[in-house]
Structures are given as structure tokens and as C-alpha cells.
Amino acid sequence: MTAPRYQTAELRRQVGSPRPRPRENKDTLCRNILIYGHCRYEDQGCAFMHDQTKGNSSQASSSQQDNGGTKKTLNVESPSFTPSILQPVQKKPTFSSQAVTAPSFTPRGLGAATPSTIPDTEAPAFNPASIREFTPSFDLSSTTAATNGTSHDGGALSYDPFGLPNQSMVTTPYNPYAEDHGAMSSAASTYFAAQNAYAAPSQPLQYHLYAPVGPYREDVMPYNRLSHDFFISETMREDMQKQSEATWQVMPGSQLPHLDNYHSLVALDTTHRKNAGIFGYPSWVYKATSSKDGKIYCLRRLEGFRLTNEHAIRSVKEWRRINNCHVVSIHDAFTTRAFGDSSLIIVQDYHPLSKTLAETHLVPSVAHGSNRLQPKPPITEAVLWGYITQIASALKAIHGNNLSARCLDVSKIILTDKNRIRLTACSIIDVTQYDVKRPMQELQQEDFLHFGRTLLCLATNTLPMQMTNMNAAMEQMSRSYSTEMKDTIAWLLTPAQPPAQQKTIDEFIQGIATHITTTMDQQGHYHDAIRSELFRELENSRLLRLMMKLGTINERPEYDNDRAWSEIGERYMLKLFRDYVFHQVDNNGNPVIDPGHMIRCLNKLDAGSEENICLTSRDEQTSIIVSYKEVKKQVLSAFGDLLKGSSKTGRSF
Ligand SMILES: Nc1ncnc2c1ncn2[C@@H]1O[C@H](COP(=O)(O)OP(=O)(O)OP(=O)(O)O)[C@@H](O)[C@H]1O
Secondary structure, eight states: OOOOHHHHSOOOSOOOOOOOOTHHHHHSBOHHHHHHSSOTTGGGTOOSBOOHHHHHHHHHHHHHHHHSTTOOOOOTTSOOOOOGGGTTSOSOOOOOGGGTTOOOOOOOOTTOSSOTTSOTTSOOOOOGGGOOSSSOTTOTHHHHHHHHOOOSSSOOOOOOTTSOSOOOOOOSOOOTTOSOHHHHHHHHHHHHHHSTTOOOOSSOOOTTSOOOOSOOOSOOOHHHHHHHHHSOOHHHHHHHHHHHHHHHOOOTTOOOOOOSSEEEEEEOOSOOOOOOTTTSSOEEEEEEEETTTOOEEEEEEETTOOOOOHHHHHGGGGGGGOOOTTBOOEEEEEEEOTTSSOEEEEEEEOOTTOEEHIIIIISOEEOTTOSSEEOOOOOOHHHHHHHHHHHHHHHHHHHHTTOOOOOOOGGGEEEEETTEEEEOOTTHHHHHTTTSOOOHHHHHHHHHHHHHHHHHHHHHTOOGGGOOOHHHHHHHHHHHSOHHHHHHHHHHHSOOOTTOOOOOHHHHHHHTHHHHHHHHHHHHHHHHHHHHHHHHHHHHHHHHHHHHHHHHHTTOSOBTTBTTGGGSTHHHHHHHHHHHHHOOBOTTSOBOOOHHHHHHHHHHHHHTOOOEEEEEOTTSSOEEEEEHHHHHHHHHHHHHHHHHHOSSOOTTO
16 A cells, blocks of 8 residues: 555644543542452552542542533644653653654553653653553453452553464453443453353454455455455345345335235236136235334235135134245235225235246246347256255145145245245135135145146246146156156155055155255355355444444534534544545545555454554644554544433444
8 A cells, every 4th residue: 555645744743632631530530449449559659549439529520520611622722731641751742753763663561651662861752542541441451460460560461452462361251342341351250250160262352353254255356355355245235235125115106005004015016917817816916014013014915805704814823833934924914995895915024026936937038138038948957956845845834734835836936035935825725715625634735736736837947827738748847857856746746655645745855855955055055155244244334333433523513512522622633533544645645545444444443452553634734643542542432422412322333
């Protein structure tokens, strides 16, 4: 990356950066008192307050002071200051140009008032990172000091997740999302000490790093690597985006009615023909929004259906017990006159942009770049076995609940994802033919027959209504598919052979066991690929939350009756940090757009790294050296201020 101009700018004396508030030291209760009940440095110059009884009153008064008229705002015009811990050095601190060429920052122990690399005679560079109002929250020395008795002045290491791996090992679990890490680790160590069985992680999680969890894609070009490594893949993003768009689609000026609890109906049928073939009534499918819970559902309407028996509609309740990923879940059923007739409505889960197997594999479609209808290519044997195992799984759940699918047809099985199918019209015939009592076993045997017909339609590329000669179709399919496939379909189409009275789904599943393992393997691979995508999004959602915090603070036009709120005090540092992350320019003033830099900076900010950065104002009149840790502290503090005055809680952050 081109060296940003900000980093090479000479540090200037005119520092108008945030100042520490020395009064807070004596007003702030020492963290050691909070954690251990005493501070061993009380008599050795520890700058914090040790009288616990004063804690509340002094904090209250200090907050009053903050809110009162004496509030000190810090801005670029503020005079330079002498950091409290540097006070023993009697010289007025001045910026040295040597600070620019100073060696890279080395985290210091708490006791080091001045960096060892700066000679005593040199005035120290202004470094807000070295100003501590209390024990740094990332400093795990408090934990180690408590257990091994090492001095908290004496070289206890601060945890820097971006540092080299030879960091001190800690024994307490570490919650990166806790805002007060010191208190968290201490409280957790007490808790886990009581729970002897718990084996704490040996060191804080490296949560700020993107975990490269496989499977890995090998075909990514170098110029695509960065976005591929950090973000969801383009094809998946596009697919999901389309589905989300379809889910929220509305039809302005639609003539479709509002039903009792459903509104914003959108028709999903692509054909307008009335087809009463399967259910005995023309059926229509709509997407609709529930006014009860705001969710989107799929409504199937049977036009002209008259309910003669109250029990018929209750039979749908039985289907709520079916919890199988190859059966579309059913939620409700009711009749309505809202369409101007008497209609039956079945409420199901909505699967955006799904297509029926008939639409996907059988109905000719217009090819790209031509006006003519083109037949669909034959379905491959591997895909067909995948469908067979999924339908078998659905039937296992249905028959296992003493129900029968009754409606197994290429036009009533939907494809909701790659090779992922679901039965979508179960339960409907149970309602429409409620009065025609037939034994369940007979209906389940019929399911096998419908299953076989469906496979034959798919294998021969024939729509059900055109399937007139089954023997000819069997003959045709056996020319393109394996004997095993032919035998499987034949088994489904022929009645149970004596002495067996019935065919069972378990028997069928045993027969196709090898193909089930293949399907499981494919599903497992797909699951891994999706999980790998999820890992990337895990980190991105963390950064998004951080950016939202920064966004609420940076450039805020007014807060607390102060138009300059976002520009002054600690917030000024955040403004400079925003420029450092997002608005870098090269030596020619051209924007430096480097996602790696932005992600790295945000991760370090989130981790509260000890690493120092030099922030320079746009006019180059102000430069400050500050650690990510300090910036993080300011983000949390400013965001906390905003939350106090916000109408909604920011708990979701
Ligand atoms: N649960 C569902 N979620 C989302 N879309 C669905 C759902 N069920 C069906 N669909 C879609 O609705 C459309 C219409 O379905 P339908 O069952 O009416 O098919 P069809 O081909 O019109 O059959 P028919 O000719 O019997 O009416 C199809 O594109 C189908 O993918």
C-alpha cells in the first residue's frame, strides 16, 4: 500500500488533542480496590482513590460536574498539557521531531512513565496512550499478579492480540465483547475457580482474526481473493438478494382482497389457466403477509370449495406434527368469501423463488437469445437419486405419523435450493375428500404408486397428463438410466407381492441405502460450504456494529445542546481516526481505497490493540500518537454518552 501522507507528516507542536482530566484520578476508585478489595500500591504513589466509601459520592459529583456548566470541552484550540504521569519530569513537554523517527512502539509496563527509547533529557512526545485513568482493561497483569504475586509495576505484560505469540499465558476466559475486560476476567476467574471442572482456554481467543474455515475454493483469481476471503460469495449473495427481493415484492394496485389475517397478496402462479386436475378444484398460490406476526406465508386457495363438515378442516391440524425438511410446513386452514366465492385457504411456509419440478425439468422454456420454446435437458441419474432419497425421507415422516401424502406430483413438489425439494400440497386432499373414507394403509400404498409415476415423468421428460402408456415410458427410461433405477421405479409402480400384504417405506429405504449415503455426503459438503460462508459473516457483523458506533458519533450535527459535540474533546480523536481508516490519500492526494487497511484497522480497534498510530488532521496542523486501545475507549465513552440520551437502548450493539 502506498504510504499514506498522514503517517509521514511531521508531528507538530500545535496539538489540540484530547487532554486527560487529572481530577478523575483522585475521584476514580482504584480498580484494584474493586477487584481485590485492596491496592498494594496505595502507599507507593498509586494515583487513584482508595476510599471506597467516597466512591459513589465523588463519582456522582464528578458526573454532575461533567453535566454542569464547568464542563471542559477539548478542541484544537486547547492549550497543550502535561500528562499527569509525566509530571515528575519538570520540563514543559514539547514535541520533538525525533518522535517521528522514534522506533516502533513497544508496550510498556505500567510503571514506565517515559519510554525507554526516549532519553531523559528529551521532552516526551505527547502520547495519550500512556495516560491512564485506571488500570487498562486489556491489561491482564491484574490476574497474574493475583495468582503469582508479580509486581504490577514490574513488567507484567499487557495482552495485545496483534502482538507476537510469545505473550504471557492467562488462565481466565476472556470475553472480547465485554466492555470492561478487567472486571470481566476477574469475575470470571472467581466463578470458574469455584467450578473446578472447567478447563479455561489457555489464552484469550484470537477473535479478531478471520478463521479460514474450509472448504476452500481453489478457483479464485488473485484479484478476487480479498473480497472472497472477507465476504459472502457473489453467486450466493446474488441468489439470496433475489430471494429477499421476491419476499418483499408487492403488487401496487393489486385487485386481490385482504383476508382476515393476511394482506398484501401477490399471485405466484405463472400460468393463468384454471386447472382442477389434482384437487378437483382450481387452485391458486399467493404470497401474503400475516397481520398477526408480520411474517410472509404462502397461501394456497382452492376456488369454489364449500366446507360441508367442520371436521374436514380440522384434519389439517394433524399435519402440523410433520417436521421434515422435505415437506413444506403447514400452519393453518380456513375458508373465506373474500374472493367473491367460497374458497379454502391453506397457509404454508413461503419459500421465495421456488419452482415446481415440472417447471424446472419438464415445461419447455424460451431459450436465451431465441424466441422458440426449447425442451429441458434430461435429468441426470445423480440428481434423480437425490430426489428419490428426499421424497423417501418425506414419506418416512408422513407414514410414520399415520398420514399419507396423497398428492405426489411433479407440479406439487417444489425446488427451494440447489437440488433441494419439498412436498408442497400435502393435507389438501385430506380436506377436500374428507367424506370419502378410505383406509390409511390403502392411501399409503397409493403414495408409492404416485411416487413411481412422478419419477417416470421426470426420467422420460413427460408431463403427467401426457403419461398415457406406462410400459412404453418404462421402456424409454431404461434406455437412459441404470438397471437399479429401473428396478426402483418398477418396485414403486407394482403392488405388493404376496406373501407381503403391504409395501413399506422402511423396505424402500433399505433398498436405496447406498444412494442415501451419497445424498448425505452431498448435503454434508453443501453444509460445510455454507458454514464457511457464515464464518466470514461472523467477523463482518462484528465490524458492522463497530462502524455503526463510529457512524453515530462522527459528524453528529448536534448533541446535548452542543453543535460541536462530535468535533471536540475525545470525539476529535475519533474524527481523525475515521479519516485515518477511510479517507487516506497517497502522495498525490489520490484516494487510497484499501479494504485490507480498513478491515485491519477496525479489527485492531475492536480488539483494543496497544499498537500506536499517528492521527493527523486534514490541515496537517494537528498530529497525535494514540493507541487503538485509547481510541476504543473513546468510542465506548462517546457511544455511552449517546445512549444515555437516546430514545432506544443500544443493547443490540
Ligand atoms: N410454499 C411455497 N412457497 C413459495 N412458492 C410456492 C410454494 N408452493 C408453491 N409455490 C409456487 O407457486 C407456483 C404455483 O404453484 P402450483 O402448485 O399452482 O403450480 P402449477 O404449476 O400452477 O400447478 P397447477 O397447474 O396444478 O395449478 C409455483 O411456481 C410454485 O413454485
